[in-house]
Amino acid sequence: MYRASREVSPFLLSSSVRSRLLSPAAAAAAVPPSSSSAPFPSHHLPPLLLHLPTTTSTPWQHSSLFFFSSLPGPSCSPCAPVDDDEFPSPTSGPPSQESVLYVLKMLDKSPPRALDFLNCATARYGFKPGARVYNLILRILAGGKEWSGDFWAVARKMREDGHAVDKGTYLTLLFSFKKQDMPTDASALVQFQSQASEVAMRDRAVRASVEVLSAAEEWHDDIVGEKLEDVKLVLSETTVTKLLGELRYQPMKALRFFRWAVRKPDYKHGSAAYNAMARVLGREGTIREFWSLVEEMRREGNDIDIDTYVKLSRRFQKSKMIEEAVQLYEYMMDGPYKPSIQDCCLLLRQISLADEPDLDLVFRVVKKYEASGHFPSKAVYDGIHRSLASVGNFDEAERILEKMKSAGFDPDNITYSQLIYGLCKARRLAEAREVLDGMQATGCVPDLKTWTVLIQGYCSVGEMDRALTCFTDMIGKGYEADGNLLDIMVKSLCSKQRAGAAYTLVLQMLEMAHLKPWQATYKLLIQKLLGEGKLEEALKLLRLMKGHSFPPFSEPFATYISKYGTIEDAIEFLKTLSPKSSPSASAYLTIFNSFFKEALDGTCIFTGSDGPTARLAQHRHRLNSMIVEGEHPHPWSSSSRSVLYGSKTNLTGGLASSSLAKETMNEHLRGLKPSWQTLAAQFTKRGNTRTT
Incomplete structure (x- = not known):
């Protein structure tokens, strides 16, 4: 069971953890935060x-x-x-x-x-x-x-x-x-x-310069430089910045131009040019050149501005370049333009989201944060606590929780959710449930997100029965599930080949809680149900999906019916797509194309029962029935006819025979309504011309 320690240290991380993460000299250099309450030390501003x-x-x-x-x-x-x-x-x-x-x-x-x-x-x-x-x-x-x-x-x-x-x-x-x-x-x-x-x-000069630089496969000052001079490019910081922006997806060419420009007389890079170059180089693949440029900026008396820092930090975090993001944070905290407290919290959160958070990175961020004179906020405490719980360092997490309380911050659902997640990750599921059950005694009532974390923890380790029990308990306590939680449950059940149970759960949530599943939830479950041969259940989900104003998800149905279904299944599917009117031409074409594809699927040299000719003969009757039995034949557009005609031509061409296509269309002519007769006649006429 998770219990908070009563010992309080002036440091956010204990000396034992710091000694494991830092060298003795670095650990001794870490000092407690100063007593100043100013958010930024004035001598750095x-x-x-x-x-x-x-x-x-x-x-x-x-x-x-x-x-x-x-x-x-x-x-x-x-x-x-x-x-x-x-x-x-x-x-x-x-x-x-x-x-x-x-x-x-x-x-x-x-x-x-x-x-x-x-x-x-x-x-x-x-x-x-x-x-x-x-x-x-x-x-x-x-x-x-x-x-x-x-x-x-x-x-x-x-x-x-x-x-x-x-x-x-x-x-x-x-x-x-x-x-x-x-x-x-x-x-x-x-x-x-x-x-x-x-x-x-x-701006002819700038445009021409970009073309010259983009076309150059290799950089030679005497060749490329001469071409740049020919376009009469006047070097200024504004011009250089514009060119670097245009070359942002060609970082090495941008860097060579940057070096070439500084060697020209009467020009010197300023802060704007350096920051523009830093934005171009600050990415995977050119990170070594980026840090070299940063050191050069410092020597030349230029700083990374705060807007460039924010853009680079977000890019690093999005690209999972967390160590580079931390190094950039440290660099900025040592300079005059310090990142905000929010930037520290976001960085700690990104570190904690890794499968195995690096506590060394956590300590480096916290050390710089404390050294600048800041007192930790609730978000900072949560960021540290999240990483410690994620790696299973629960003793240290307890101490952070106690220090947070002593600083006047009460643990909330965010704090407890982090602990529950860490315990589930460590497969200490019973303790995780104890934490949730004991929250109310501390004055913190679990919210839906906390329940979701626990249920997702059960799902992540394959404990689906316990996840369903927990889900039932949550509903019984008056909580209303949302689309996110339902999606988690459906995905987990489907991953265990329990699509039927997921289908039942969705229907219950629709009936009892009037919950609207996500579109992605519908699509996944339909695919899984069809994979298990449950066409009727999948069609019901398709009707519900349409009722929730989602676009119809027809692709897997056409494929399934063409392989395993009957003509009745195809008609039922088309009625589901358009219950109050005749199906659209595109709906018919989707089914037709699936039949054609299924007929041709295989090696065309076989002509027996497994060959494409035999399969086409089987599907021909389905196509006839679908057209003839349609209660309200659709007025086909010229584009629809061309699609169907193209499919038919491809089919007959693949079989190296037009007789079967002609026979099929002749059968269409018999017993069809006038609108269909016209289409079939045009189709046959074009087919005869094409295949002759």
Whole structure:
């Protein structure tokens, strides 16, 4: 049974764990968090951030500062006055792009303050926003309908200054507008981006340079460099950044161009070019070149900006390059532009999601987090606890839980779910159930997600009977299952060749709980039922699927019926697809094509009972019956006729004989209604011409 220890240590991880993960010198260097409560140590912050008010709104006038803002003056919303002495002197010069990006990132949940800050930096200090700053402020302003006017004002100013919306930002903006039901803005954004692309295409030098670089199989300065000079490419940081963006899927060519450019007179890479190059190289396959570039940036006095860090960290995590993500986090925490607390929590979560979480990576992240003066949040404690429970280090997990309590954070369903998952993973299923049963005594009532974790734990080790018992207990306690839990149960039952039990469970949930299964759940179960020869049950699921407005899943039915079914099965399937009208032409064609494919399936040299000719003869009667017995023959379109004609021609061509095709179509002519007679006549006429 899981019990919390009463011993409390100032460290998040005990000395024994640290000593196993670190060398003695590194373990001794790990210090407890300082007593400072400031979220960021001031000596690491860029100058503007130190003077940014943290408890009051900023008083900057929109109309008199950044002229592209359409926000009303401060009279529309109360702002506390701030003395000019709180800001650096205008003679101190403009802030760097990285400093402005860092502050904007901290203000990304407050669009008015973010825009106020940019106004101040621009008008008071002469700051000129670069492409990265423009893209970030657009993403911030796209967070609400009320900032639409400011968004488009900034976008127009961005275009005037010669900058473009990058692809990632464009997709983010488009998704945001659609999510907020802003169709006008979404349409305008598409048009805006299209116009920007046309402008970019008119930049002949950049376009020609991209073509030269893309076409070069090998890099030779005397050849490629001469071609670049021939297109009269004027090197500037903006031009280099644009070219690197165009070459983002050719990282080594981008790097060679980057090296070539810096050797040219009167040009030197700045922060924007270095960050653009880092974004291109920060991927699997060029990771060594990436870290070499990062060291070069440090030597040259350039930093990775916070926006580049976020993009690279997400890419590393998505690509399962967790060690690289941790190394990048450590690098940033040692610099002036530190990742947010949320970034730490997301990284800890990604580490814990591995099959066997690396505790060394956990400790490295926590060590940097503590060294910066932060106190662990509930999310940080959960991130550490999740990894420890996942690797089966329950003693250390107990100590973390006790330390979390002493810090004023009560364990909740997230905390207990992590423990239950770890116990199930270690096959300590009885203890996992004890934890769930004992939660209510601690004042924490299990929620659906906690029950789901336990049931999924039973399923993962093949204990399906216990999973079903637990599922029944959950329903008996008044919980309502959701589509996710039902999908877990169905997948697990089907993996144990118990599709019938999964079918019964789905029907019960539909009847008792009015639960709507996922489309993927329907599709999987239909396939498994047909695999066990249960056509009637699969057809019932198809009807239910249509009732829930899902697209009909017809493919496996056509294949099954053509191999094992009867004409009655085919007709019943077509009626299920269209219960109130005649089936569509495509539905008939699906069945026809399945019959043709089944008839030809095999080696064509055989002509006996196992050959394609014999199979076609068997299917011919099914085709006749389906057409003749149709109560409401469908008016076939020309495209449908061509599909059917193509299938028939392929079939007769494969048999090297047209007599069977002609005989089949002649049988269609007998007893058919006029609309079918017309089709058959046209078909036979075309068939005779084609096969003669």
